[in-house]
Amino acid sequence: MTETADIECRIAAMFRALGDPTRLRIFSFLRSCCCPVAVDESGEVRTVQGPTAGEVCCSITGSEKVSSTLSFHLKELRVAGLITMERRGKNRVCGVNTQAADELAAFLAGGEAPTGCDG
Amino acid sequence: MTETADIECRIAAMFRALGDPTRLRIFSFLRSCCCPVAVDESGEVRTVQGPTAGEVCCSITGSEKVSSTLSFHLKELRVAGLITMERRGKNRVCGVNTQAADELAAFLAGGEAPTGCDG
DNA sequence: ACAATAGTTCGACATTTCTCGAACTCTGGA
DNA sequence: TCCAGAGTTCGAGAAATGTCGAACTATTGT
Numbered sequence: 001m002t003e004t005a006d007i008e009c010r011i012a013a014m015f016r017a018l019g020d021p022t023r024l025r026i027f028s029f030l031r032s033c034c035c036p037v038a039v040d041e042s043g044e045v046r047t048v049q050g051p052t053a054g055e056v057c058c059s060i061t062g063s064e065k066v067s068s069t070l071s072f073h074l075k076e077l078r079v080a081g082l083i084t085m086e087r088r089g090k091n092r093v094c095g096v097n098t099q100a101a102d103e104l105a106a107f108l109a110g111g112e113a114p115t116g117c118d119g
Numbered sequence: 120m121t122e123t124a125d126i127e128c129r130i131a132a133m134f135r136a137l138g139d140p141t142r143l144r145i146f147s148f149l150r151s152c153c154c155p156v157a158v159d160e161s162g163e164v165r166t167v168q169g170p171t172a173g174e175v176c177c178s179i180t181g182s183e184k185v186s187s188t189l190s191f192h193l194k195e196l197r198v199a200g201l202i203t204m205e206r207r208g209k210n211r212v213c214g215v216n217t218q219a220a221d222e223l224a225a226f227l228a229g230g231e232a233p234t235g236c237d238g
Numbered sequence: 239a240c241a242a243t244a245g246t247t248c249g250a251c252a253t254t255t256c257t258c259g260a261a262c263t264c265t266g267g268a
Numbered sequence: 269t270c271c272a273g274a275g276t277t278c279g280a281g282a283a284a285t286g287t288c289g290a291a292c293t294a295t296t297g298t
Contacts, residue, residue, distance in 0.1 A: 008147070009140055016138025020286080024131045031229055053245065066245050069287055075246085090244050090295050101227050108224040110150055139256085172275065185275055188257055194276085209265050209274050 010081075014104055017080035022060065023073045029059050030083060030096045052091035129200070133223055136199035141179065142192045148178050149202060149215045171210035 018024050033051055051059070053074060057066045074094065077083040081100045085092050137143050152170055170178070172193060176185045193213065196202040200219045204211050 008143055012138055012140045012143045015134050015143065019131055019135025019138040021128055021131045022286090024127055024134065028127070054243095057245095067287090068246075068248090068289075071246055072286075087295085090242095092245065101229070105224045105227040108220050108227065110220070141256090176275095186257090187259075187276075187278090190276055191256075206265085211275065 014080045017076050017082055023077055025060055030094055050093050050095040052093055133199045136195050136201055142196055144179050149213055169212050169214040171212055
């Protein structure tokens, strides 16, 4: 029960992260802009390629400078587990975590019922 | 562009509604407890059967009385379009709007990219 | 070492959200 | 008509969230 509650909280956190228009646009952009993510042999999620934080910012806000606000939203998405970020030189390259997106889609599709009526 | 922004906002609103643990539990419970929803010939969404607000409350909070808090959360879900509520005598019967859930699942599955890089 | 670039973190502030209790509405029954 | 039951709405207060600018960190190039 505590476990399912944890799962539920994690899922709620992901939904919450997508619940802000700016973050949803970031997520959409990241996915639409060909940012594949590979899963390592060790299970580690690694970004293969993708736009930099600056490019995301440019697309979302029009500004070329990464604002603290955009950085904040990227962090929210990252902490929720929806996107990945990895240093590449001076930049930070972003990608979506497709596993997380799949997990949410599966939840919505009704595959699982995290908690039940038996409290 | 304004249209896609609207769609995005509507989707973000649905995600936001599911982003609260209490509401996610309500949504889960509603779906797990056999609450089919039918779509009328006129396109109207009608609840066929489902638990009352009181039963939802009992399942979520353990209390039999529908608190103002639960009523608040039910309203959030309803306004977001994720659930339906319909009067049945003294009670209000709830059901999930599966179309909305499907829409979110489709979004996550990557079928559509509401907004693009061309801002 | 120094400057420039790319992004993050911090502090502050306004806004929103969540929760609670009290008052209210709407319905059905005596 | 009056009362009880089932939810909703309202007002207030605490907590979380989003935004901004300034200071900070990390990396590259000279």
